[in-house]
Amino acid sequence: MIRVCPLDQLPAGEAVRIIANVPIAVFNADGDFYAIDDTCTHQDASLADGWLEGCQVECPLHASSFDLRTGAVTGLPAKKPVRTYPVSVEAGVLYVDAPSQVGAV
Amino acid sequence: MRSIAVVGASLAGLRAAQALRTKGYDGRLTLVGAEPHRPYDRPPLSKNFLAGELDAAELALLDPAEDTALGADWRLGVRATGVDPAAGTVALSDGTELAVDGLVIATGGRPRTLPGTERIDGVLTLRTLDDALALRTRIAAGPTNVVVVGAGFLGAEVSSTLRGLGLAVTVVEALPVPLAGALGPELGALCAELPGDHGVPLITGQSVTGLGTAGSAAGSAVASVRLADGRELAADLVVVAIGIRPNTEWLAGSGLAVDDGVRTDVGFRTALPNVVAVGDVARHHCDGRHVRHEHWTNAADEPAAAVTNLLAGRTIDRCSGRGYFWSDQYGVRIQFAGSISPTDEVRVLEGSTAERAFLAGYHRAGRVTGVLAMNLPRAFNRARRGLTARNTEEDRCPSCSSAEPGGAPRTAADTTSSTPSTRA
Numbered sequence: 001m002i003r004v005c006p007l008d009q010l011p012a013g014e015a016v017r018i019i020a021n022v023p024i025a026v027f028n029a030d031g032d033f034y035a036i037d038d039t040c041t042h043q044d045a046s047l048a049d050g051w052l053e054g055c056q057v058e059c060p061l062h063a064s065s066f067d068l069r070t071g072a073v074t075g076l077p078a079k080k081p082v083r084t085y086p087v088s089v090e091a092g093v094l095y096v097d098a099p100s101q102v103g104a105v
Numbered sequence: 106m107r108s109i110a111v112v113g114a115s116l117a118g119l120r121a122a123q124a125l126r127t128k129g130y131d132g133r134l135t136l137v138g139a140e141p142h143r144p145y146d147r148p149p150l151s152k153n154f155l156a157g158e159l160d161a162a163e164l165a166l167l168d169p170a171e172d173t174a175l176g177a178d179w180r181l182g183v184r185a186t187g188v189d190p191a192a193g194t195v196a197l198s199d200g201t202e203l204a205v206d207g208l209v210i211a212t213g214g215r216p217r218t219l220p221g222t223e224r225i226d227g228v229l230t231l232r233t234l235d236d237a238l239a240l241r242t243r244i245a246a247g248p249t250n251v252v253v254v255g256a257g258f259l260g261a262e263v264s265s266t267l268r269g270l271g272l273a274v275t276v277v278e279a280l281p282v283p284l285a286g287a288l289g290p291e292l293g294a295l296c297a298e299l300p301g302d303h304g305v306p307l308i309t310g311q312s313v314t315g316l317g318t319a320g321s322a323a324g325s326a327v328a329s330v331r332l333a334d335g336r337e338l339a340a341d342l343v344v345v346a347i348g349i350r351p352n353t354e355w356l357a358g359s360g361l362a363v364d365d366g367v368r369t370d371v372g373f374r375t376a377l378p379n380v381v382a383v384g385d386v387a388r389h390h391c392d393g394r395h396v397r398h399e400h401w402t403n404a405a406d407e408p409a410a411a412v413t414n415l416l417a418g419r420t421i422d423r424c425s426g427r428g429y430f431w432s433d434q435y436g437v438r439i440q441f442a443g444s445i446s447p448t449d450e451v452r453v454l455e456g457s458t459a460e461r462a463f464l465a466g467y468h469r470a471g472r473v474t475g476v477l478a479m480n481l482p483r484a485f486n487r488a489r490r491g492l493t494a495r496n497t498e499e500d501r502c503p504s505c506s507s508a509e510p511g512g513a514p515r516t517a518a519d520t521t522s523s524t525p526s527t528r529a
Contacts, residue, residue, distance in 0.1 A: 043149070049482040051490070060482035061431060061438075062401075077146075077405070079168065 004094040017048040034068035035085040042078035107132035113211030114138025117384025121408035141182040150237040151262040188359040210382040214349030227327040248342035256283035260346035299435040372420035373411035381411040400430040443475020
């Protein structure tokens with residue numbers, strides 16, 4: 001389990017990027033927390049910098065969009081889904097279940 | 106319509122073909138492409154593809170399942186050579202003819218070249234996959250001195266990539282400030298600092314007057330680049346990135362208005378009611394003038410509106426007016442949106458220009474006309490959305506708000522739908 005941050009440090013509509021074995025973006029979508037691969041599957045851009053709307057995140061570079069719940073592509077030009085990771089909360093702290101960690105960015 | 110040809114098989118052409126199917130068009134669909142390749146993404150050609158970090162298969166815009174679903178008749182490695190609206194035909198370079206009742210023009214452009222340098226070896230342009238492969242071959246041979254002519258976005262990206270590969274690169278730009286037209290003089294000047302940060306001399310305000318060669322025979326290798334002030338730069342590889350010319354010659358005599366691109370209305374409809382033009386080749390009516398964009402996002406976004414209007418036979422959808430583009434160069438991601446004038450006032454809204462991480466706004470007469478960011482994607486997207494929302498409310502495309510049909514007389518080409526065949 002990778003510690004992300006205390007819940008109150010990730011307000012609704014915000015995202016944080018953590019470094020696991022790959023970068024992971026963790027979102028607070030109106031109170032629900034999701035974690036997906038941070039790097040867009042289309043071209044190199046950070047989805048944590050993307051535009052969050054409901055459970056969709058739009059890539060900041062070419063507007064590909066992904067469903068945070070499933071990782072599925074919901075808008076071109078990306079074609080490959082991103083991976084999703086389980087998220088949990090313990091004692092007011094947010095965790096992501098993903099292999100290896102260096103630290104939060 | 107029962108037989109539509111999309112001429113041009115890059116991003117705009119492909120998106121048009123896909124949009125036709127999405128909108129329910131189930132007739133014959135022919136995609137004509139001058140290159141032998143299925144549609145691929147061009148932006149990486151100057152960046153990670155040129156650096157050898159991607160292979161050609163990774164550039165594909167269409168996977169096999171999507172290709173099958175598209176149900177298109179591909180005519181690749183073939184150019185369109187003419188259009189006869191009265192007969193409803195498109196002539197192709199292999200001597201065949203397509204009978205069509207709808208046409209999407211998406212032929213893009215080709216690089217401008219330095220006059221008189223066509224027969225000199227080692228002078229390359231970059232537009233296509235094959236161009237990029239040829240440039241990669243030259244890079245692999247280890248040139249000693251590379252000169253990039255042109256410090257626009259393409260020249261900047263190519264020089265950045267070549268420098269990243271460890272090559273000695275010099276950039277020559279005819280304008281006093283590169284990108285001044287696109288970004289304004291202030292932020293153009295800031296971008297002009299980037300090559301120098303990475304050990305790439307940028308010579309501005311100098312046009313190239315000629316190239317020196319290692320011999321006098323045709324096909325001799327380039328040896329130098331001569332500048333207007335008399336300087337002569339040693340060069341065994343020259344990359345010319347001085348813009349494109351739209352591919353419109355094949356439309357001569359078609360009755361279409363061609364003027365640095367194919368003129369269209371706000372919805373990409375041309376003077377012929379069953380013909381639309383999209384992407385780099387289209388000069389569409391927007392904000393009270395005709396503009397031709399050479400951006401990926403225009404090629405990606407315009408076809409949906411164009412195809413809606415083509416199928417409707419009138420202009421019911423129009424330009425989105427987002428004006429968004431990006432450029433990755435010298436470790437910096439530049440993002441821009443809007444429609445600015447070089448005299449607009451620039452204000453840094455967030456971050457620091459010295460640190461190459463900032464958001465700036467362009468202002469004119471009390472309103473924001475555009476936004477630009479370096480390495481600040483989240484702030485940029487917020488600002489860009491604000492810009493779009495404001496423009497939608499206040500003054501988005503005043504000329505677009507009265508979208509009207511092209512008004513051109515319908516031609517016989519409109520009535521050829523009973524013969525949706527490809528004549529060989």
